[in-house]
Every structure is written in C-alpha cells, then in structure tokens.
Amino acid sequence: MWLMDSTETARRLEALGNATRLEIFRTLVRAGPDGLPVGEIQSRTGTARSTLSHHLHKLIAVDLVRQERDGTTLYCHANYSEMQATIDYLTRECCADARGRSCDAA
C-alpha cells in the first residue's frame, strides 16, 4: 500500500483549503462516480466560468479531480481513492501521538 508524504498532503490540503474549491469538491463527491459536466458545477455553485475553470485545475493538479471528455462536454469526477489516501495520512500522521495513540481514543 502506497503511503502519501507530507509535501503532497500539504498541496492537497491547500487545494481544499479554499471555501470555493471545497464547495466544488463536495459537489463532485456528492454527485457520485459518474461526475458532473463543468457547466453543471457552474450552475450549482454559481461560480463564474473562468474562476471555476481555474479552481478545477488546482484540484486536478493535485489529483483530487479528474476530467474526461464526452463530445463537447467535460465530465469532472472526484478522485475518491486519493481523497481517502489524504484522510488516511491525516489520521495516521496528524491525529496520533508518538506512542501511536489516536486522538479519538483519548
């Protein structure tokens, strides 16, 4: 099993650490594996098209979102497994002390 490193995690948290992008990502996650066209994200979140494109690219750059073209429309999907890997990192590295005691067990 591949374990994420600190730098990559920071890059992903930075990507999610913006209210607009977190909302975009949540929208994609809720949409399920089939994803959503960019235009649909646009109308659901009310983000300007160019701004949305910019934010999507930030999420794509850290592999939390993927795009797939179908004709003229681009479908965006949340990358569930990479998101899970990120959460796993946080649980493992940011939630347990040196003795491996988890913070929710305290």
Add this chain to the structure above:
Amino acid sequence: MWLMDSTETARRLEALGNATRLEIFRTLVRAGPDGLPVGEIQSRTGTARSTLSHHLHKLIAVDLVRQERDGTTLYCHANYSEMQATIDYLTRECCADARGRSCDAA
C-alpha cells in the same frame, strides 16, 4: 455532537495546507498532550523564529493549536479533538456520495 461547517473546515485545511505549518502541526501531534515550547519546535523544524511565530498564530486562529504559558516559556499543544472533528467532516462530506456510500467501500 457538534458538526463542523464547510467554511470553518476550509479555514483549517488552508492552515494545514502549507508544508511548513503541516510539519509544525505534525511535530506537535507527535509530541503528545504535553506539547512543546516554541523554542523546541523551532529547533526541531529549523524554522526561523519570526516565521514560526507567524505560522503558529495561523494554527491558533483556527483552533488547531493552543498555547499555555509556564514562566517564560510558552507551551504549544495540538488540539486533537478539533483535528478529529475536521477529519470527521472530510470523511462525512468529502468522501461519501449522495447515497451515503463511503469512498473506501468502493
């Protein structure tokens, strides 16, 4: 049980979404509940004092870190329960689709 909201989560992810701050936070988490003096974090992470102070305040502002004075030294502690609440938010809102299916179950 209090559930975090999207805005607060974004603010926390932004705080952790910087390689230097993530390293600082990890250092505090590993140190355990007793925490560490600022000077100790400084020598462990090699961050310049003023920079470290700046970053610590960002973490404190989102309640992921707490400080407590003992004489001339300030002890910093990771706030485990708020970190856990943040991870819970991610698991709940960013890792399960509309039917509540979790991404690690896929």
Add this chain to the structure above:
DNA sequence: ACGATATTCCGAAGAATATCGGAATATAGA
C-alpha cells in the same frame, strides 16, 4: 462549412501569503 454550445486561456488588478532580520516585550533569577 457554419452556427451553436461547452470550456479553457489571456491579461490584469487587488489582496493575501511566506519569509526574514532586528527591535520590542515579558519573565525569571541574582
């Protein structure tokens, strides 16, 4: 090829961030 639709790229303005060295502040001990 043309028109309609979907999306991205360009350029730009303003705001926020990361980082540092050095000055200022607070506390303890002699």
Add this chain to the structure above:
DNA sequence: TCTATATTCCGATATTCTTCGGAATATCGT
C-alpha cells in the same frame, strides 16, 4: 534593578492567489 532567556511584533519584499470579462478553442449537428 540588571542580565539573560524566550517569544512576539514591526516593516519590508517577493511571490502567489482570487477573481473577472472577454477572446480563443474544441466539438457537435445540420
């Protein structure tokens, strides 16, 4: 009170981010 130590605040710079409107690009159906 004086000195030493611990930490924060100040000011400054270079970089990056957010956001937008409009132009450019890609694809489809006719």
